[in-house]
Amino acid sequence: MGSTVAIVGGGYGGAALARQLDPDFDVVLIDPRDAFVHTVAALRGLVDAEWAERIYFGYDGLFTRGRHLRDHAVAVDAGGVTTADGTGVAADYVVLATGSSYPYPAKPDTENSADSQTRHADTRAELASASRVLLLGAGPVGLELAGEITEQWPQTEVVVVDPADDVLGGRYLPGLRDALREQLTARGVRLELGSALTEPPSVPPGVREPFSVTTEAGVRIEADLWFRCYGVVPVSDMLHGELAAARRPDGHVEVDEFLRVAGASNVFAVGDVTAVPEPKRSKAASEHAAVVAANIRSLAAGRPAEHTYRPGEDAVLVPLGSTGGASQVPGPEGPIVLGAAETARYKGDDLLLGRFADLFSASADKG
Template sequence: MSRPRVVIVGAGFAGYQTARTLSRMARGAAEIVLVNPTDYFLYVPLLPEVAAGVLEPRRVTVSLPDTLPGVRVVLGEVNAVDLDDRRVRYADPEGSPGELSYDRLVLAAGSVNKLLPIPGVVEHAHGFRGLPEALFLRDHITQQIELADAADDPAERSARCTFVVVGAGYTGTEVASHGVLYTDALAGRHPRLDGQRPRWLLLDIAQRVLPELDPRMSETADRVLRERGVDVRMGTSVKEARQDAVVLTDGQSVPTRSLIWCVGVRPDPIVADLGLATVKGRLLVDEFLTVPGHPDVFACGDAAAVPDATRPGDFTPMTAQHAVRHGKLVARNIAASYGQGMRRPYRHRELGFAVDLGGKDAAANPFSVNLSGPPAKAVTRGYHLASMPGNRIRVAVDWLLDAVLPRQGVQLGVLPAHAVPLDNDAPEMVRNPRLSV
């Protein structure tokens, strides 16, 4: 008799952990197939360090074939799921269609950029969800400083040295805090920019940075940003984006060539296409992470609205901490469905958060103990190394080299702007970079 097949859609934090745990528990008992657009798991929380030249791009990618023994990796974008016929349809990287039947299905498709109906944003803003966007942003920032150095017009020079980040959540705060250090270093290598310090603006309609985290962490991040010269404007956002400027909601026009969009994420559009019950775009599941009415279908990570047992009536937030544990529980419950162990409901209390602010600064509250400065930095980096399923030594070496050597401020020129559109419904299969400790 043929083995039952488990198909996992997406290799973000949730999907990767599902495949990893299931391969250890049910290897040989079931065929495990992981469908993902790339052959790597992306450790999203370190993307700001890629964009700022601290880490080389491959450091944050972990090979799926190398770290998931016994798992069949299929490269492709899932575009349809037939729940009645138990089939998943996808397109491979060359556009050829493919199809997989399943006995158990895990939907861990992750999330995409959250868009708002603001004129010009889709055309002129740069997103920050995946490795291509981080690479593009690193090149773009480097290029803008170099073009500013070459410009004779003071107004053009100022505009090219101005960087606007929209969204003061986890991602936007880290991008701004790392970015200002990177541009300061770049500008220092160009004598014509002497006295022309790059300008960074961080905008959000919220009343404080990191609005979803502990206020003391917000205070630490706000202080560090302002000390570095970042223009932090809460209660303010973008009203219109243009090629050479952004108009703010307070009416001010800011000349710039760099609008970085970090306002949040939304579940992958494939969830809405299923025709099943959703909560704010996330697929509704029960406490066992199964889809009501479809006991053979599981959902986890950003794609799933998972009941939060610690807050009755609410759902677990879209964080890496929950996604990892979602994936592990789904694997155990799938194994239980084949007679190995007992299925369990999801229950997990958050253990704290960590935000890397670049340099020697960070903010963290592991187990509700608030830390800042070097102690928080040590906790943050230690947790990253412990959480990464690979490349730990390479990441640590890059951190060491960054501490003693100047960064390499060069353009790679591998990605044009049209290759990283902001409005891209194709799932990146990655997790929200709001890493939890």
């Protein structure tokens, strides 16, 4: 078809879209990282050295004709993208797939995969010698990290603090929360819920050094290592011109039912950065990519955008190590809760690695 598609961001949605459009379009994937990061498995990579090497996939495997431009996008408008070094990428279609930022270790905080592996190794060494770990946040990340730590180092005391009254915020079934609480308690994880800390720890996160904190309820907690497990921030500050109005105060980008960015007929958005009212998951980003790929093909063929996206149902998979966890998934008559065995089958053992190895034409056994 010959048209140029600039995709800003090489995460789950951007990578899937690049692969789908590459045979027929001139795809330019703009991302500052040297490799795709399978963040679904990042916490397993934190505690397991072998996994730390398996979660990175080079972008070259996506393309037969497209290319990866390794740089930051600093300006995006309907005509294309400008990168930090001043390179301009003119494009017929632009897709914002920038995702969101999140505190380390749920997402790597470096753009080079070798540096990320070194960072994981350093943190792993700190964890291995820690006796008490504090996790701030009882959402999916905090609970999953508690599960990974207690599986790898069962003797380590883990305390999870959250101002919410129960684990796992969001519109989930009580049975899901019950299952997770029961398994965490069986692992020795201490849950301090319903009260925030009076002030943050006095030492940096991920650095082993004894400290004490106090909750607003007066509970004193002593630990020698901590991590922040909350704080999703959509990455959308590069929108310029008429696209800037689509950016909400919270950073999410308004899109229509075709996943077009509000105010532009040739600009789309996929994944976490969108304001689509649904859980932000890798599966949703991949589904967004399929819709956008179909709509770009329609536009390139001279037809209007024809494919719409329906927001997904509330669903979540929360592994607790390789054998534990609980999930909520859609059922024939409404959402259902899956226990540890089913969750491990869906996500726990493999953490979906094989699916993304296939996407990048790589081996799931690498490393």
